Amino acid sequence: MVKICPNCGFKNQDSYNFCANCGKDLFLKNHNEISIDSKNLIIISYILTIAFSWGGLILNLLLNFSNFGFFSFFGVFLPFYLIQSNDPNIKKHGYIQIAISLIGIILSINYLL
Secondary structure, eight states, X not given: OEEEOTTTOXXXXXXXXXXXXXXXXXXXXXXXXXXXXXXXXXXXXXXHHHHHHHHHHHHHHXXXXXXXXXXXXXXXXXXXXXXTOSOHHHHHHHHHHHHHHHHHHHHHHHHHO
């Protein structure tokens, strides 16, 4: 079986990870296409980021109990994981989620004061 280079079309041996002709990674996908796994990761991370970042504020408002402020800080961890990705689309969504998290945290802190 052969691996065809997505960059130059050269037929490489199956055991190669990089193209023998141009040197590009044989496993890289086109950056314009987002795989289903990436879409699911982005959707799940938005849901978790919003739930955690804004959850402290929502719980404070609903239960009128100020000890849920720590809950908001957990919403920052997943976006920092996303910005470590090599995929520029996932990285972009990581930065957006950091902004969403920070807004939720700032609102939670302002409510507590």
